[in-house]
Amino acid sequence: MATLYDVCKKTGLSSATVSRVINGSSLVKKATRDRVQKAMEELNYRPSHAARMLAGSKTDTIGVVLPAIDNGYYVQVLHGLDHVSTTEKLKLLISFYHSDLDLLDNLGSLCGEGRADAVILMNNSLLPPEKVRELTGDDFPIVLIGQKDETAKAADSILIDNVHGAHCAVAHLLENQPKSLLLITGPEKNFDSEERLLGAQKAIEEAPFDVEVSILHSDFRYEGGRKVFAEYIKEHGTYPDAVFSFNDDMALGVLDVLNGSDRKIPEDIQIIGFDNNLLARCIGLSTISVPMRQIGVEAGLLVAHRIKNKDAKPASITLQTSLIPRKTTRQKIG
Known part of the structure; x- marks a missing residue:
């Protein structure tokens, strides 16, 4: 049809x-x-x-479009959004996408068929901002989470300081001068993943010693992290000295593989994630803290403002990240 x-x-x-x-x-x-x-x-x-x-x-509804992925990050962001929408007396209409066609259909339905007054698009790596704007039209209120829009008709955006966070993560791992470092990234062309890679590479370049670096792309999922780490071990016949997983879910997949090995954490191998989700806190995973709930709050406030002030200049808010060292990494020697 x-x-x-x-x-x-x-x-x-x-x-x-x-x-x-x-x-x-x-x-x-x-x-x-x-x-x-x-x-x-x-x-x-x-x-x-x-x-x-x-x-x-007018529908008093905000459409929220996000990837179909089982990830605690999105739950926390939605909690923040729900808090603001309740205060502003707005409803949330949530839809998930598996592919670019799903994303296009969802945006078309929400924007073109008038199901929502505005849309919040989360962590889209399938469509560039200009394509999103082609579909929604220039005047439709839209807020991007985890995607930067530098087009002439820029949408509002909520970002986190991925570069700083990733730099802190890798600099922490390198304090004990590992000989090998594995980076497990998110999907290619994903804005957050690309920014984290920049931060990681910056820390590696600043290190006063050489380290063998491997980069494997995954999908931000637990199973994805587990799969690529197992493949690394099979291909190299050994384990890296340190792993920076670009989110906590993939780091948990790495830990699952290590559960069946003789490697001790953090003595033999250090692991750090990104997000600071509930499981990371429970098991003592070193990570980079992301203000996930605050992302939702800021996005909700921004979209509520945009609905009332459609002619306001585009806004871009960047939230800070911070290092949380725990059981899976070592403190600096000396």
Whole structure:
């Protein structure tokens, strides 16, 4: 069955423009209206009555679009969002995406069919900001979490200081001069992962000694961390002296592999994660603390402000990260 996104793709128009045509807006040029109607006929697209009624009207709803991943980070961010939405008397409509097509459909539905007054898009590594804007239209309120927008019609964004956090993590591991260091990153083209890699590389370059560095890409999941670490051991026939996992979930996968080995932590191998989630605190995993709940609070406040002030200048907020050394890393010798 055809979707709003299919109409947008066929016409090359944003969901906002297609939505205006569907709802008979007088602001749309006749040529544009004809183009959309022709595409709808060819695709046999039939907008629902509910979508027609919703589009163009205030819903007091914020759409939250996030990856379909079992990760404590998102739970904490959503707690922060829920706190603000309750205070602001706004509802949250949460949708998950597995692929770029899911993401496009979700954005098209929320923005074009009027299901939400604004959207918060979390940790999107599938679509660049300009593609998101093509779909939502320039005027639709959108806040990006974990993605920077430097386009002319920039969206608001909430970021964390990934570079500083990763630099602290690797500098801490290097205090005891390991001979080998493994970096387990998130997905390629993921903004947070790329920034953490920059911070890690900066710390490595500053070290007054040589260290053998290996970089493996994973997916921010427990199973992903477990898989790539097991593959590293199989390929190298040994263990690295230190591991920096770009989030805590993957670090837990590394620890799972080590449970079946004779390696002692942190004497033989040091491990540090990123996020400081609940499990990291429970098991004593050294990590970088991320203000996850505060991310949600700031995103909620920003989107509530944007709904009321659509002409305000784009805002970008960067929250700080900090080192939390625990049982899985050693203190500096001497």
